[in-house]
Amino acid sequence: MKSEKDLHHNDFFERVYQVVRLIPESRVTTYGLIAAYLGSPQAGRMVGWAMNNAHNVQPPVPAHRVVNRNGVLTGKHHFGGEHVMEDLLRSEGITVVNDNIVDFKKHLWNPREAL
DNA sequence: CTCGTGACTCCCC
């Protein structure tokens, strides 16, 4: 029935989006943990590449909850403003200082353990 | 088809 092309919902990007949508409020995860959960521990760059396109995807993807392995907001320049990503996190109760998430490990959400 | 690039991460020197 389904052709190869109809399997687009299994694409790496789509699987990334599905995981990101499951990150709870006030929690964050990393590019590497998402990649690892999807079976490609070395493909963190792909997760970032997927986030680059996340703004024109539905349902919405809370891309601000994805940071690098040190809890740094490396993707903040893709939110259309210097403080947009940071403000979104703050509005969920997360403290950000100099692009670093305070108490990062306390807010870290690991899909491999949670899902 | 090949090449360069990237919101990453790990390893080695």
Place this chain on the structure above:
DNA sequence: AGGGGAGCCACGA
């Protein structure tokens, strides 16, 4: 401490 290389894989030129 910090810089370079490699693996990852989608995408556009």
